[in-house]
Every structure is written in C-alpha cells, then in structure tokens.
Amino acid sequence: MWTHYPELLRRPVPRYTSYPTAADFDESVGEDQFRAALDEVAPGTPVSLYVHIPFCEEICWYCGCNTARSNRRSRLEAYLDALHEEIAMVAEHLGGRGQVARIAFGGGSPNAIEPLDFVRLLGDIMVAFHAENPLLSIEIDPRHVSAGWLNVLRAARVRYASMGVQSFDPKVQAAIGRVQPWHHIESLTGSLREAGVQSLNFDLMYGLPHQDRAVLMETLERTIDLSPDRVALFGYAHVPHLIARQRRIDASALPDEKERFEMAEMGHDYLVAHGYQPVGFDHFARPGDPLAIAAQEHRLHRNFQGFTDDSAGHLIGLGASAISQFPGLYAQNAKNAGVYRTAVAAGRFPVERGIVRSAASRRCGALISDILCHGDGALPDDLSPAQTERLEEFEQRGLIRIDAGRIRLDPDALPYARTIAAIFDPLMVHKIGGFSAPV
Numbered sequence: 382m383w384t385h386y387p388e389l390l391r392r393p394v395p396r397y398t399s400y401p402t403a404a405d406f407d408e409s410v411g412e413d414q415f416r417a418a419l420d421e422v423a424p425g426t427p428v429s430l431y432v433h434i435p436f437c438e439e440i441c442w443y444c445g446c447n448t449a450r451s452n453r454r455s456r457l458e459a460y461l462d463a464l465h466e467e468i469a470m471v472a473e474h475l476g477g478r479g480q481v482a483r484i485a486f487g488g489g490s491p492n493a494i495e496p497l498d499f500v501r502l503l504g505d506i507m508v509a510f511h512a513e514n515p516l517l518s519i520e521i522d523p524r525h526v527s528a529g530w531l532n533v534l535r536a537a538r539v540r541y542a543s544m545g546v547q548s549f550d551p552k553v554q555a556a557i558g559r560v561q562p563w564h565h566i567e568s569l570t571g572s573l574r575e576a577g578v579q580s581l582n583f584d585l586m587y588g589l590p591h592q593d594r595a596v597l598m599e600t601l602e603r604t605i606d607l608s609p610d611r612v613a614l615f616g617y618a619h620v621p622h623l624i625a626r627q628r629r630i631d632a633s634a635l636p637d638e639k640e641r642f643e644m645a646e647m648g649h650d651y652l653v654a655h656g657y658q659p660v661g662f663d664h665f666a667r668p669g670d671p672l673a674i675a676a677q678e679h680r681l682h683r684n685f686q687g688f689t690d691d692s693a694g695h696l697i698g699l700g701a702s703a704i705s706q707f708p709g710l711y712a713q714n715a716k717n718a719g720v721y722r723t724a725v726a727a728g729r730f731p732v733e734r735g736i737v738r739s740a741a742s743r744r745c746g747a748l749i750s751d752i753l754c755h756g757d758g759a760l761p762d763d764l765s766p767a768q769t770e771r772l773e774e775f776e777q778r779g780l781i782r783i784d785a786g787r788i789r790l791d792p793d794a795l796p797y798a799r800t801i802a803a804i805f806d807p808l809m810v811h812k813i814g815g816f817s818a819p820v
C-alpha cells in the first residue's frame with residue numbers, strides 16, 4: 382500500500398526521458414555538433430530512428446505535444462517534402478554506417494497524414510538507410526484511423542501501436558476536448574489486431590477534470606475488457622501558463638493532489654491485480670509482452686518515448702522538434718515547422734538546441750535511469766551533505782534502503798521514484814533557483 386507524504390511531492394521534478402533533460406538544452410549545440418556525432422557512428426552500430434509528424438486532425442485541450450491542426454494540405458505537403466529532404470541528408474552523411482533496427486513514428490498523430498504519404502515516407506527511409514526488416518511502431522489518434530490506414534499498417538507490418546485513450550467517461554472526454562466513445566475504441570482495437578499489430582498500448586490519464594476514483598475505475602474496467610498488451614497511466618499536468626490550449630480546461634473541476642495520489646495507486650493496484658506487470662513507475666505490460674520481459678530481465682531503458690526495450694545507444698530524430706540521442710550528445714531539431722523547413726531547404730541539418738553529454742552527466746543519467754527503470758542503482762562516492770540529508774527523508778519513511786553502496790527503492794516507493802531520482806540531478810539545483818527567485 383502506498384503512503385501519501387505530501388511534503389515529499391511538493392517539488393516539481395522532470396519526467397527524465399533523458400538526462401540532462403530537454404529543459405537543459407541550449408543553443409550551444411547546432412548542426413556542427415550533430416554532424417560530428419553522425420561521423421562517429423561506426424559501421425554496424427545499432428541505430429533507431431524516430432520520425433515526428435507534428436499534425437493532428439483535432440487538437441486535444443490537455444495536449445503538451447508539439448503539434449498543429451492538419452487542416453491545410455499545402456502545409457502538410459511542405460512539411461513532408463522537408464522531411465524527405467532531411468532523411469536524404471542524414472542518410473547521405475551516414476553513408477551506410479549504422480544498422481537501422483527500429484523506426485518509431487510519433488507526433489502529433491502520424492495518421493494525420495494520408496496513408497499513401499506514410500507509404501512513401503516509410504519506403505524512402507527504408508531505402509535511404511538500407512533498413513532491413515526494422516521493427517516498426519506508431520502512435521495513433523484513434524478518432525481518425527481510416528480503412529486505408531489499416532491496410533497500410535498491415536502491409537507495412539507495423540508491430541507496435543499506441544493510442545491515446547485517456548478516459549472512457551463521456552463527461553471527462555468532453556472536458557478535455559477528446560470525444561471517442563468506448564465502442565469506437567473497441568472496434569478499432571479489433572481492427573488493429575486484425576491488421577497484425579502484436580503489441581497495442583493504451584495511454585490513460587488520471588488527474589483529469591471531473592475524474593474521481595469511481596470514474597477512473599470504470600475506465601480501467603473497460604480497458605481490461607479490451608485487454609491491451611500495454612497500458613501507460615500518466616498524471617495530467619495542468620500548466621496553462623506554459624500550454625495555452627489548456628486554458629480551455631476548467632481548473633475548478635480538477636482533482637486535488639491527494640485524490641491524484643489515490644487514483645494513481647488505485648490504477649496501479651487494479652492493473653497488477655488483473656495480470657499486468659508494472660514497468661517503471663507508470664507503465665504496465667502483459668507478462669509475455671517484450672516490455673514486461675525486458676523489465677524482468679533488467680533490460681529496460683528510458684528514452685524520449687518513455688520506457689522501452691530498445692537498447693540502441695544511437696537514436697536519430699527526424700522532423701520538427703525531434704531529438705537525437707548519441708553517446709556524447711543530445712540534439713534537437715527546430716520546433717517551429719517553418720524554421721525547420723527553412724533550414725532543410727538551405728541544405729542545413731535543422732538542429733537548433735541540445736547539450737553535450739559529459740562523462741559526469743552520463744554517470745548521473747545512468748543512475749537516474751537505473752532508479753526509474755529498475756528501482757535500484759549504485760550510489761556515487763561523492764554524495765554531498767544535502768544529498769545525504771534528502772536520502773534520509775526517504776530512508777526514514779521506509780521508501781528506500783541504502784546498503785553496500787547501493788540504493789534500492791521499496792515497491793511502494795513508485796510514486797516517489799522521480800523525486801528520489803532528482804536527488805542525483807545536479808542541474809535541479811539551478812532549476813529550483815530559477816523557479817524560486819521571482820526577482
């Protein structure tokens with residue numbers, strides 16, 4: 382049973398899909414560093430690709446993604462032209478080095494583009510990078526999956542798919558600008574399975590307007606009825622000062638922190654009781670799913686797509702705002718689609734920001750990842766008095782054990798995992814300074 386310690390949860394912490402996080406990126410990294418990182422890719426090195434489609438047919442009010450409405454065909458075409466151009470530039474620079482084993486399409490909603498455009502895009506990537514039978518995954522907006530898209534998913538042998546469900550409650554759906562009845566998701570789940578999708582993920586949310594434990598429970602029950610292979614249960618972060626579209630959400634209808642905590646615990650317990658294995662701090666997978674197996678075998682990783690069984694140390698991001706990860710560098714493409722297109726049209730890699738991964742930051746990142754993925758890690762030798770004091774707060778409450786130079790999280794410490802990981806993030810000091818100094 383989880384115990385609620387509000388004093389430990391007061392401090393906002395990153396989700397740590399990378400370390401250093403994207404909030405630490407700056408403009409000291411540009412196309413020169415990106416080019417040098419590509420130069421260091423050795424022949425045969427496993428490389429994963431991430432392709433970003435920053436468009437959706439409808440924009441959900443809660444969404445924090447870099448996306449815009451796909452209502453103008455000319456805008457989509459211009460973006461896709463630039464994407465094809467960037468693919469050619471990166472592949473040419475790699476010159477056949479690197480073995481592309483995985484390609485992930487995300488956004489936005491990749492299914493905001495036409496199925497035929499997706500076929501062209503995938504074909505272009507496969508040829509340009511000499512990819513042979515890569516594992517394909519895709520994020521899907523379930524409101525807009527046409528028969529043509531299902532045919533393409535089948536023909537392309539897309540094996541992993543993830544769809545945003547969030548809540549099955551009609552009142553909650555109306556309050557977040559995302560209406561998609563249960564029977565629609567039921568029908569689509571069957572269609573995706575028929576199309577050959579082997580691992581299907583549902584994204585769910587707690588902490589939404591008009592949501593309480595009973596409302597979430599109904600969504601969980603209806604989720605179990607459809608038996609997705611994976612479930613991700615995220616907490617909604619209401620930050621309308623940062624994400625303007627969230628201003629449409631009625632803040633007075635949001636549950637408080639204690640209710641959120643109870644919902645997260647209930648969701649965790651319910652999914653585990655129904656045969657799902659916890660993966661990291663907010664993912665769940667059926668025991669035979671590759672993600673669950675990776676968690677059991679201590680092969681879980683954390684990258685920009687969340688928890689993953691992908692062990693490739695080189696991830697190349699293609700498209701506006703996409704982030705590339707190399708052993709010594711993070712590099713992010715221009716977020717603005719117009720800026721991205723202009724850079725590519727000028728023959729430049731569209732990298733705008735990033736950070737060099739020093740040996741020290743890689744060590745921090747490895748420990749943070751170990752804590753989040755495995756609930757355990759080797760403590761550094763040079764803990765500061767402040768870090769020791771923070772660890773004691775968790776140790777005294779039985780949330781962690783420190784033994785033989787290692788930190789181990791109690792299974793009931795899951796809601797505190799990110800906060801515990803943040804103790805080892807030296808850049809948090811600057812973030813806290815920034816947040817707490819109004820003048």
Ligand code: SF4
Nearest residue numbers: 437440441444489522
């Ligand atoms: S479909 Fe997904 S990416 Fe698009 S606006 Fe909604 S939540 Fe955001």
